[in-house]
Amino acid sequence: MAPPSPTAASPAPRTPSGDLPPAAAPREGSPPVTTAPVLRVDGVDLVRDGSPILSEISLTVRSGEHWALLGPNGAGKSTLLGLLGALTHPTCGTVEVLGHRLGRVDLRELRSHVGHVDPRHPLRTPLKVRDVVLTGLTNTVERVPRWHPTPEQTAEADRLVDLLGLGHRREARWPTLSQGERGRALIARALMPRPRLLLLDEPATGLDVAGREQLVDRLDTLHRAHPELASVLVTHHLEELPPGTTHALLLREGRCLASGPVDEVLTDDRIGTCFDHPLRLTRLDGRWSVRTDRASGAGLSREAV
Numbered sequence: 001m002a003p004p005s006p007t008a009a010s011p012a013p014r015t016p017s018g019d020l021p022p023a024a025a026p027r028e029g030s031p032p033v034t035t036a037p038v039l040r041v042d043g044v045d046l047v048r049d050g051s052p053i054l055s056e057i058s059l060t061v062r063s064g065e066h067w068a069l070l071g072p073n074g075a076g077k078s079t080l081l082g083l084l085g086a087l088t089h090p091t092c093g094t095v096e097v098l099g100h101r102l103g104r105v106d107l108r109e110l111r112s113h114v115g116h117v118d119p120r121h122p123l124r125t126p127l128k129v130r131d132v133v134l135t136g137l138t139n140t141v142e143r144v145p146r147w148h149p150t151p152e153q154t155a156e157a158d159r160l161v162d163l164l165g166l167g168h169r170r171e172a173r174w175p176t177l178s179q180g181e182r183g184r185a186l187i188a189r190a191l192m193p194r195p196r197l198l199l200l201d202e203p204a205t206g207l208d209v210a211g212r213e214q215l216v217d218r219l220d221t222l223h224r225a226h227p228e229l230a231s232v233l234v235t236h237h238l239e240e241l242p243p244g245t246t247h248a249l250l251l252r253e254g255r256c257l258a259s260g261p262v263d264e265v266l267t268d269d270r271i272g273t274c275f276d277h278p279l280r281l282t283r284l285d286g287r288w289s290v291r292t293d294r295a296s297g298a299g300l301s302r303e304a305v
């Protein structure tokens, strides 16, 4: 299958290093519409330095679904997200992203159609929020010299800035943003090319409770404003899941413990097994919280019980 070909409505900008093609500057035609699932992972293993990192992973994500990818430290969540974002190939098994099989397409090209939010965004210059968001069109960290957005693109950046609750910080510069504001700016940036898939790698890391709640609220607003968008959110913390989360996959030691509709997967037993600790979940107003199940002494140290 041919890789998706983004539509560039302005001269192709180059990255400062000149080695990356621009993401679809103005995605006028949007990514190619296919009837295939947004993501399809089938029997994937991934081996690094002779060690299995992922084993026998299968997953299908469809338009409008919002997946939580949960598991303890080292479970393989970020590695799996890298496969879903076309950052890396599986050792065996198949991964289809937006209907295109990894190994048969140009990964860089495919990546430009996936909104990937990495909280470790390596921006070094004091760009304004709006300009940070516009770099989502060129798929670059910095503004591309001599590339200028159209008025429509600037208006779209402003719409996304508003959608993520940053309208009052539009002119603020990156170094002055709080961590939560940066995170939301990066989500707006990832949405600029109008991706069908949004990948979020621990977006609430380091946020205080207000920042986390603002993020969750904005993700929920986003789900409603873009009902066709599919997302996969990696976290260790169930409190960070937006109420609109539809599905979950539990990873432990590189293997899938459970996967499917969120209410079937997020159970005391399954979460307890995943994190190897007796846990009790509660759900209130669509949000999850979790604490030690003290009725079950299993797995607790004497002091903890």
Ligand SMILES: Nc1ncnc2c1ncn2[C@@H]1O[C@H](COP(=O)(O)OP(=O)(O)OP(=O)(O)O)[C@@H](O)[C@H]1O
Residues within 6 Å of the ligand: 048, 049, 051, 053, 071, 072, 073, 074, 075, 076, 077, 078, 079, 080, 236
């Ligand atoms: N290039 C590599 N070579 C060898 N081992 C690797 C490599 N990359 C990752 N790993 C190992 O694979 C395992 C899974 O890593 P990964 O970062 O995907 O886990 P994670 O679930 O995202 O963890 P965390 O929650 O701590 O971020 C870890 O044990 C990690 O050390």
